[in-house]
Amino acid sequence: DTPGIDWQTNYLHVGPFVEADWRDQPGDPHPGRIIGVNHEWNLDRAVGGFSFRRVQAYVEQYLPFFNEKRVVALRARSSWTYSRPGDVVPFYMQATLGGPNDLRGYSQFRFYDNNSLVLNAEYRRELGMPVDLVLFTDWGKVFPKPGALAFSELHGSAGVGFRFKTRSSVVMRMDFGFSPEGVRFWWAFSDIFRGFLHNLY
Numbered sequence: 001d002t003p004g005i006d007w008q009t010n011y012l013h014v015g016p017f018v019e020a021d022w023r024d025q026p027g028d029p030h031p032g033r034i035i036g037v038n039h040e041w042n043l044d045r046a047v048g049g050f051s052f053r054r055v056q057a058y059v060e061q062y063l064p065f066f067n068e069k070r071v072v073a074l075r076a077r078s079s080w081t082y083s084r085p086g087d088v089v090p091f092y093m094q095a096t097l098g099g100p101n102d103l104r105g106y107s108q109f110r111f112y113d114n115n116s117l118v119l120n121a122e123y124r125r126e127l128g129m130p131v132d133l134v135l136f137t138d139w140g141k142v143f144p145k146p147g148a149l150a151f152s153e154l155h156g157s158a159g160v161g162f163r164f165k166t167r168s169s170v171v172m173r174m175d176f177g178f179s180p181e182g183v184r185f186w187w188a189f190s191d192i193f194r195g196f197l198h199n200l201y
Contacts, residue, residue, distance in 0.1 A: 003089060004090025005091065008047075009050050010045045011045065016039060020034065020036075022034065027170060028169050029060075029073070033062065036056075042093065050088065052087060052088075052089050056080075057077070061073075073120075073193065076118075078117045080149070089114050094114055095114065095142055099186070100186035101192055103118065103177075104159055105138065105178050105179025111141070112142060113142035114145070119139045120137075121137050123136070130165060130166075131164055132163035132165065134173075134175075135159075139154040139156045139157075141155060159177040170191040173189075173190070173191065
């Protein structure tokens with residue numbers, strides 16, 4: 001019953017996106033905001049029956065205080081998928097949640113469906129020039145149809161982490177995420193929020 005389990009196809013991805021960026025420095029923002037929207041057609045070029053289009057939108061807001069030594073970082077991101085009658089979205093192209101970039105208290109790709117919503121909040125405190133201490137909470141869900149978007153029945157996680165950085169960007173992070181399904185440790189060489197193209201793929 002899993003769409004695409006027996007067949008994998010080739011895709012042509014086309015579509016526009018727009019992004020407005022008011023952050024002071026993209027690699028390690030303190031004040032500012034970024035907003036992005038993407039509308040993409042995913043055209044099945046081999047099998048037939050797997051074409052669909054996807055709309056994705058996100059916003060990030062950074063609120064500094066104490067001379068920008070502390071920052072509250074907020075992000076909301078959602079993805080909506082539309083297909084014609086008779087077409088389905090194969091499982092390997094569905095939206096996923098869980099892992100180092102969204103729900104950090106869950107295993108990678110823990111939740112998947114055609115549509116998704118994720119909300120993240122971080123409190124970042126500079127301990128010294130190269131290191132930030134971070135407290136975070138993540139909330140999100142996947143759902144079958146765009147009309148089912150709601151802020152109820154979200155899966156939540158929380159945790160603590162560290163950011164190792166230069167003067168203008170985060171070069172490495174370590175996060176310990178906690179959820180009802182246990183504890184997860186993530187080690188990554190990027191910030192969790194790093195711009196539009198990261199959110200697309």
